[in-house]
Amino acid sequence: MQEAAVSMRHISKSFGKKVIANKNVDLDIYHGEILSLLGENGSGKTTLMNMLSGVYFPDEGEILVNGEPVSITCPKDAFDLGIGMVHQHFKLIDVFTALENILLGLPKENDTKSGRAAVEEICRKYGFELDLDKKIYDMSVSEKETLEIVKTLYRGTEILILDEPTAVLTPQETDKLFAILKNMREDGKAVVIITHKLNEVMEISDRVTVLRKGENAGTVLTSETNEQQLTEMMVGEKIVLDINRDFVENKALRLEVKHMTVLNPDKKKVVDDISFDLYSGEVLGIAGISGSGQKELLEGIMGLQKCEEGSSVIYYSTAHGTHELVGLDTKQIIGYGLHLAFVPEDRLGMGLVGNMGITDNVLLKRYRKGNGPFLHKTLPRQTAEKIRSELEVVTPDLEYPVRRLSGGNVQKILVGREINNKPTVLMTAYAVRGLDINTSYTIYNILNEQKKKGVAVIYVGEDLDVLLALSDRIMVICEGRMTGMLDGRTATKEQLGYLMTKTGGAH
Amino acid sequence: MEKKTTHKAPLFHVRKKDDTTLIQAILIRAVFVVLALLVSALFIYFVTKLDPISVYTSMFKGAFGTSRRTWITIRDTCLLLMISVALSPAFRMRFWNCGAEGQVLIGGLTTAALMIYFGSKIPTVLLLLIMLVVSAAAGGIWALLPAVFKAKYDTNETLFTLMMNYLAIQLVEFFVDIWDKKQSHSVGIINMAGHGGWFPEVLGQQYTINIILVVVITVAVYVYMKYSKHGYEGAVVGESVATARYAGINVPSVIRRNVLLSGAIAGIAGFVEVAGISHTISKQTAGGRGFTAIIVCWLAKFNPFIMAIISLFLVFLDKGAAQIASDFGLNEFASDIITGILLFFILSAEFFINYSISRSEPVKEEH
Structure with missing residues (x-):
């Protein structure tokens, strides 16, 4: 078998004592291959790739590029090794044009003229459609995504990492992106896409590595697996989809x-x-x-x-x-x-108060009730207890700040409060x-139950x-x-x- | 791309800790207090050529050496605590009231005016009540102005409240000039003869009323912020304006209300300073406490009981520094350096309570 472009060996990374993002992870990335890094939110996919792109430094373990052990302490090191990453939140300057963004921060010899020729060559080679003189603020998300990829390629990327590239794309735009990624694979580049969408994994990748709770839950060839098996690897148990x-x-x-x-x-x-x-x-x-x-x-x-x-x-x-x-x-x-019940998009920024516990959050829409200038918490406390037991919210106690709970628990509290009022x-x-996945299905079921109640x-x-x-x-x-x-x-x-x-x- | 990266790892790893127990936190603080005393002892020994132990003793004596000094320390702690408590309703909402200095001054100015014009005409108890209400109103209005602009036009309250301080200082200077009868550029002690509008002695102590006022206000603000519907609204607005609107809270009105309260308490602090302590008014009346209170409020994370401890500590350092300056003939800078070292180490402890630092393991060389 060919030598791996990148090998990660026994990589661990933790934030504080409680948050273990990655634990003893092994991962191989090969040239001429598209690898999917699959896992639920919070399973450590992005953290693992951030250690390749120089955003974080591993606590333990080593990284080999083309068989050589390397130490990547900053994004510059990663670029020098030919590793480029497109983050979920684009790193572009709004008032600059596409070309200016590509050339930004590079040495003088990459002047506009020769730079433009080189960038156009890259676009032609892989099939990117990009207007180099368009300002970023005029661009759609799909164009920005394209630009980010071209930017890393211009800087000599051999190993391209994409973090949830399709999250904001329409099906048609996704198809276009996938065609380009296939061109890059033909060209011998190594491509990693971080995703939690199973259908995309099946469609585009050659191999899949699944992360579960920060650990490598296995690597399989896409041709030899199916969505049900991948889900079980992600969740660690059988679930009905x-x-x-x-x-x-x-x-x-x-x-x-x-x-x-x-x-x-x-x-x-x-x-x-x-x-x-x-x-x-x-x-x-x-x-x-x-x-x-x-x-x-x-x-x-x-x-x-x-x-x-x-x-x-x-x-x-x-x-x-x-x-x-x-x-x-x-x-x-x-x-x-x-x-009228409303579960807004920004849960902690609009629907809930992050630094308050469940009781005080239940209070949010009904704190005016009761006589006198003081708060009446008896009923909200009962409601909070009911939400905790019925929706299986995991929290040390009802006064524990909800912002410290996992996203799933936060959403259960928010939805629980909104349906409690019999909307x-x-x-x-x-x-x-x-x-x-489990919490998502809990939410779908709640919505369907509510619908059945009229x-x-x-x-x-x-x-x-x-x-x-x-x-x-x-x-x-x-x-x-x-x-x-x-x-x-x-x-x-x-x-x-x-x-x-x-x-x-x-x- | 051919360039080979050298093997290097960051020197230190700084990690956020979230599992520090109360006992660990106390231990860390204790270690830093000891460190602070040691380092500043080195400074005292090598730079000022003095005996650290006698310097520390002198510091302690400066704050608690005599019954009178102890009372002054308590009195000043009360005043600083009251201004810190004043800031908390505003800070809780993330309204950065940097204008306590001016609000205290305006409260003091109205108090002084009432003392001067009515000191001999109205019985003291009634006059004190009037001064309490008027100084609260004056301080409140002084703070309300930036709040109204913030609520309506989203102006920057930090700058606005800061500028209001200078306005207050100029106003005080203007009135000092009017009231200055002896061309001495000061008002002098107001109602020296009749003590009109002075806090009377209660239980044989000069500062009993100061203490009662500060305790009542501190407890009242604590209860208001923690248990009342208004306090809840303020807390929600401070966390997120979007959440507050989602809950149907009228954000501008909550901002105005809390800042009015904040300014009113600062105004009362000015009343306490003028009627209960100095019995005069000058641009030095607030004495920078309006700014020190910001530090107190922040360090205590709005907890009034911790505010009391921090206020006491800062006043202690201040008194101690003054004492060593006079006892050993040091200039004020030397004693400020000593208190600076103490403060620096004690604040550093907070970092080590929240973060842990470890040496990175060197990257293994593979051959």
Whole structure:
């Protein structure tokens, strides 16, 4: 067998005593091969690769490049060894052009002219489409991703590491990226993609290394494995990968959104004339590239964003009558006792208070209740205890700051609080982002249970497979406009991908 | 790419620790106190050629040597603690009130004005109550102005409150000039004869009222912040404005309310200083305590009981430094260096409580 481009031997890295990111990991990367590094969030994939790219230094173990032991103490060392990494958060300067970003920080001899020729050569060779004179702030995420890859290649990368490259791409953009990665493989480069998406692993990679809780849970050839086996390696136990979607009869209108328009601080329309109805007993999925107005749409309904004139959101409830929500602020919505539950995208930055425990977080939307100037905590404490036991939240005690809990526990607390209030409408934004597989399925089940109880559920999601499996109807938005409303049982991924990028809207 | 990287590893590993027990934390602090005393003993011995033990004894005597000195130390600790407590409702919301100095001055200025104009006309008990309310209102309004701008236009409160200090200083100078009868550039002791508007002695002690006021306010602020609905709102706003809005909290009104409270307590501290301690007003009345209080508040992480300990420690150092300067004829810089060394080591302990440092293992050479 050929010599490994990179070998990591017995690598360990910990942060503090409690957080062990990697433990005794062995990993080989070969030229002319695409390796998937698969694992759940927090399994140590990114940390492991950060030790190759010079961001972290291992506590123990050694790294060999082409058989030679090396010591990588900073990103410069990594570049010198031909290792380049594209991070999840792009490292680009907004006001510079693509070319300026590529040449930034390199010695003088890489002047604009010869640099441009070299970059164009790279683009031609691998099939990148990149406008070198475009400023970063005009670029889509997909273009930025492309630019980051070209940047590392220009610096002589032989071993390319991509951290969750498809997280923000549409299916079509993903296909394009994968074609390029295959070209690079043909060229003899070593490619590592960090991912937690099984279908991508199966589609693109030659080999898969699975990390579980910081340890190497095994390496398999893609051709000899399947999604079920990989999941079991990731989770360490057998789990059922089915999302329940029950059909509920007798739907009743709950929300009627008409001509909703929301402007951002720059007076640009981020939600542009969106109208839809929401019924009890259904899950309405909302698909779209992240940042297409999903956040503003939900916040507009909740009274957290100012809706422009002409917007209307009518709330129908058997218990509380009919209300026009536009013009009400959140305090009034809570004060009227309207049962609108909202699980926002930013859990610790908006839905919860990180430094408070479960009890004080349960208090968040009901602290005004009770007479007098002081807080009444007896009931919230009982609710907190109920959330902890029913949703199996792992926490030392009810006063332990929720920010120190794992992402899954944080989300269970947030969702638990919101459904505890017996909502009529339950809106969720990226409810499973960053969660492990088991917790994700717990959340899907909760949403399905709520739907069966007659709650009208909105599910803003990014994983199209999940949207297609969970939703009764799927609304697609692109650049703040609604580009389609599909039946969740018959829609396809390609349809969604097409509508997600259909600029101009459906009007 | 052909260039071979040398074998090198970072010299030290700094890691965040999250499992320090209370006993370990106390031990680490104790070790650093000993270290602080040793290092500053070296400085004393080699630079000032003095006997460290007698210098330390003198420091202690400066703060607690006589009953009067002890009372002064307690009095100053109370004042510093009160200003630190004043900052906490604002700081808790991440409103960086750097204007306590000015708020104390304005509270002191209104107190002095009332003493001068009504000292002989209104009975002292009633006058004290009026001064309490007026100084609180004045300090509160002084703080409210930056808060209103912060809430409405999101201006930077650090700069704004800081500039308000200079305004307060100028105002004080202006009035000192008006009230200065003897062309001495100072107001002198107000109501020296009748003690009008002075804190009366209670239980035979001059500073009893100071202590009662500071204890009552400290406990009240603690209860308010921890158990009241208002306190909860402030805590949520401080954690995240987005979360506060999500919970339907009116963020601008919470900012205004908490900062008003903060300024009002600082104003009362000015009242205590003028009516209860110095009985005069000058631009030195706040004496930099408005800034020292920021350190106290931060170090204590808003816990009023720890604030009391830190206030006492800082006042102790201050008194001690003054004492060694006079006992040994040192200039003030030398005694400041000694207190500086002590403070430096004691603050360093916090780093070692939160982080651990280990020597990296050298990378193994393979042949």
